Amino acid sequence: MGTxxxxxxxxxxxxxxGSDRVLSEPLERLVYAKDGSMNQGECGLAVLCETTAEVAACVRLAAERGLPIVPRGSGTSLAGSAIPLDGSVVISVARMGRVLSVDPDTPSAWVEPGVLNLDLTAAVAHLGLHYAPDPSSQAACSIGGNVGTNAGGPHCLASGVTAQHILGVEIxxxxxxxxxIGGPAPDPPGYDLRGFIVGGEGTLGIVTKVCVRLxxxxxxxxxxxxDFTALTAAGAAVRDIIAKGVIPAAMEMMDRTMTRAVEAFVHAGLPVDAAAxxxxxxxxxxxxxxxDTAVVERICRESGASHIRVAADEAERALFWKARKNAFGACARIAPNYYLHDCVVPRTRLVEVLAAIEEIAARNDLVIMNVFHAGDGNLHPLISFDRRDDAQVTRVLQAGREIIEVCMRVGGTLSGEHGIGMEKRDFMPLQFSPADLDAQARSREAFDPEGRMNPRKVLPAGSKCGDLSFPHDALPEGTWI
Ligand SMILES: Cc1cc2nc3c(=O)[nH]c(=O)nc-3n(C[C@H](O)[C@H](O)[C@H](O)COP(=O)(O)OP(=O)(O)OC[C@H]3O[C@@H](n4cnc5c(N)ncnc54)[C@H](O)[C@@H]3O)c2cc1C
Incomplete structure (x- = not known):
């Protein structure tokens, strides 16, 4: 039953x-019932907080009344992790958007969670600094949300994902x-709980300040x-570049269908006839x-690259990145909906996994596009579809499961950066044993014994999670696709 x-x-x-920051009208609540994924839940109330004191008071009130809470940043999650289920109270910290202090010597900064990723880099650019993790959504997503999902991005290949750039949090x-928890001082004593909070997907508390490494x-x-004449040749080049000891700052791949969709949208002069x-x-x-350029060029030519273009200046470089970072949006040119996966596979298995995904697409009569962080083996097979077609939706779910199973078989993981949320949670037993899941559930319970923080996310339905009070039952009807 709903809340x-x-x-x-x-x-x-x-x-x-204040009245103006409590949204209770149906249309207002509908906005907070969705995120960047294709799912929809039910928002009981949305409360827009502006200070830590307000967040703490709202959380205390929710505790007194036994209300479930979903923390929310910009709502761009691709795993349904920011979607309230069964009428939870959404606590948005999007308005907590100040850079509080910058220390150019450490270098580090304390920021509020609603600061947008790209705005943080803009705020420290005059110091010759930037915030390294750069999700493609960086113009829209918040630092708090990045902490929630342990976000990655194209430039995380050499510099590491969000967890490597979070020095401390207030929660x-x-x-x-x-x-x-933590802070700018090196090696804070006691248990290092930052690693647990980062990627907690709002199930452990609400982060109200973040100390970031710059x-x-x-x-x-x-x-x-x-450009390459075969997708698998591009995959082989990625594998060989890293094997030769060159770690590029970023190494991204797009297949032909995706390249064509993006080019029609961004007009960056991409090679639309290339297979990858x-x-x-x-x-x-x-x-x-x-x-490094000499090594990359040689390996790519040996792997069958047909053309290598070097960005002539900053404007052309920016155009290349604009193309890459607008890939998901460009998919609307193919079909109205997409179901995105986020598995990571060992780079050495990239070639066979890409071939398997092509085969899954053909067998299920679906368009599957690939745009991904190739350097870390973080695949984003994007299944394009029209949700009004029930038969197609069935094939989309089937293909999605097959992709995940292929990735698991070669030693991959369920998510590289988007998190588990509600979309991937029932796949968790493919990766974790009941004992693993039990340990995760008990750790979560230490923070949230009543199971009110972002319930029904991350940990799967029906898994053996001890006798915890928070619900692990099925997702509410109608929230999934
Ligand atoms: C076009 C597009 C491209 C994308 N590209 C990438 C990419 O390259 N890499 C990548 O990693 N992701 C990517 N994403 C996914 C998404 O942008 C990231 O997951 C991002 O980190 C979410 O940030 P947000 O502010 O929107 O968080 P939300 O969607 O609001 O929340 C995400 C999760 O974090 C929790 N949360 C939010 N704020 C807090 C807080 N203050 N305290 C505790 N928990 C909190 C929420 O409860 C939820 O579980 C992309 C999304 C889109 C739409």
Whole structure:
């Protein structure tokens, strides 16, 4: 049964943040019932907080009244992790958007969770610094959301994903207590709980401040656009480049269908006849970049690259990246909906997995496009479809499961960056044993014994999770696709 939020509870939330920041009308709640995935839930109430004190007071009130909570940043999650199920209270921290302090020497910064990823980099650019993790959604997604999902991005290949760039957090626990974990000091004593909070998908508390590591801009950057006549040849080039000891700053791949959709949208001059396009970025000192470029060019030619184009200037480089980062949006040119997977496979198995995905697409009579962080083996097979066609939806789900099973068979993982949320949670037993899931459930329970934080996310229905009180039952009818 759905959550009941009484008029007196609504009044109490209004007393904390003011009437204009409590959204209770059906249309307002509908906006907060969705995220960047294709799913929809039910939002009981949305509360827009602007300070840690407000968040803590709202969380305490929800605890007193036994209400479930979903923390929310920008709502761009691709795993349905920001979707409230069964009428939860959504607590948005999108308005907490200040960069609080920057220390150029460490270099690090304290920021509020609603700061947009790209705005953080813009705020420190005059210091020759940037925030390294760069999800393709970086113009829209928040640092708090990046912490929630342990976000990745094209430039995480050499620099690591969000977890490597979070030094500390302030978090409001499910009972309203405010805790500071970690900070800029090296090697904080005690258990390092940052690794648990980062990627917690809003199930452990609401992050209200973040201490981020900043990265110095490299002296030289070179960006190459390389086209191949076979997808598997591009996959082999990726494998061989890393095997030769060159770790590019970024190494992204798009297949032909995706390249054509993106080119029609962005007009970047992409090679639309290529079977696959590799976007490789190298950075460092001039000597290092020159040496790495020579290795990348040689391996790509040996693997069958037909053409290598080097970005002539910053404008052309920006255009290449605009093309890559607009790939998901460009898919609307193919069909109205997409179902996106996020598995990671060992680079050495990329070639066979790409071939298997082609076969799955053909057998299920579906268009599956590939755009992905090739360097880390983080695949994004994107199944294009029209949800009004029930038969097609059945094939989409079947193909999705087959893709995940192929990736698991070669030693892959379920998610590289988007998280588990509601979309991938019932696949968790493919990767984890009951004992693993049990340990994860008990760790979660230590933070949230009542199971009110983002319920029914991450941990699967029906898994052996001890006798915990929070629900692991099936997702509510109608929320999934
Ligand atoms: C076009 C497009 C491209 C994308 N590209 C990438 C990509 O390259 N790499 C990548 O990793 N992701 C990508 N994403 C997915 C998404 O942008 C990321 O997962 C991002 O980190 C979500 O941030 P958000 O602010 O939108 O968070 P939300 O969607 O609002 O929330 C995501 C999760 O974090 C939790 N959360 C949010 N804020 C807080 C907080 N303050 N405290 C605790 N928990 C919180 C939520 O409860 C939820 O579980 C893409 C999405 C789109 C639409």
């Amino acid at each position: 009941v939020i009484t008029p007196s509870a609504v009044d109490q939330f209004r007393a904390i943040v 409001v626990l499910p009972d309203g207590e405010v805790l500071e 990265t110095r801009n490299p002296p030289v950057v070179r960006t190459l656009l390389i 396009v590799l976007l490789v970025e190298l950075d460092g000192t001039a000597a290092q970049v020159a040496a």
